[in-house]
Amino acid sequence: MPDDASRPSIRDVRAELQVSKWLSPIHVLLTFRAPTIAAHAQPGQFVHLRVSAFGNSPLLRRPFSIAGANLADGTIRLLVRTVGRGTFMLGELFPGGELPALGPLGRPFPEIEKGREVVLVAGGVGVAPLLFYAATRDHDTKVALYGAEAELALVLADELAEHCDRTQLATDDGSVGHHGFVTDLLPETLGGLRDPVVLACGPRPMMAKTAAECRTRGVPCYVSFEAWLGCGVGACLGCVIPAAGEPRAYVRVCRDGPVFDADEVGWDLLR
């Protein structure tokens, strides 16, 4: 785990919504003006948003990966899948509305040596931090594998493809790309590369399969986790997942992650 003293301080700001754009019936892309967060954000980090501008309901903030940061206009982008009360409230926010935002939080993806081939494995809204990575990190080869339940849910696929040398899609229903899981594409992709590193974000079974495939081949793999967060800053321990190695050892998704070396995770004990 990195030394806490090496982390930049967290900003608690009022983020003003500038643009709200629906990409599908359940996905909304939000652009907030939050210059101090934009200036320090790194791919893999997240913001913890209070979803109501006034009052305390819902009480807990909601975490979202930073999908992009623009230094020139001081904005950050969040890709939100509406699944419950908090995310529906975000979808209904009008431009000009302001929300308290804490960030950037968490451990980002590591710096990968330029000469290595980077393979991005995205599942659903797991595309958000990987799009930020693809747009801001230079590598000789960037390959994206992006899967979702159907074509409609493969939001921002064109933008991801713009930043990658090769992009392959997969859908559960076969509406576009490979008919099946995105992880089905991994063996052939990794087999064709010289010195790959894998970065993954998506549902836990997808990341477990990705980590297992990488372990078999001796390929470094970093995974970004979602979990139910309470405080978002490492105090409440509500978001822990099993750590590799010792029994009954845990790591905090919000503070030690959300990005982990796949070898740090106790995959066998993960639910």
Ligand SMILES: Cc1cc2nc3c(=O)[nH]c(=O)nc-3n(C[C@H](O)[C@H](O)[C@H](O)COP(=O)(O)OP(=O)(O)OC[C@H]3O[C@@H](n4cnc5c(N)ncnc54)[C@H](O)[C@@H]3O)c2cc1C
């Ligand atoms: C580090 C991190 C980054 C995230 N990045 C994104 C992102 O970029 N885009 C995005 O859409 N979502 C992201 N999430 C998940 C997002 O925070 C939850 O979907 C959101 O908090 C749900 O709030 P709600 O009030 O709408 O749902 P609630 O009413 O609280 O819950 C509704 C349902 O949503 C599911 N759910 C709720 N919270 C989570 C969670 N944390 N993880 C998985 N499932 C959950 C459960 O099935 C629950 O039954 C991220 C989570 C973490 C921890």
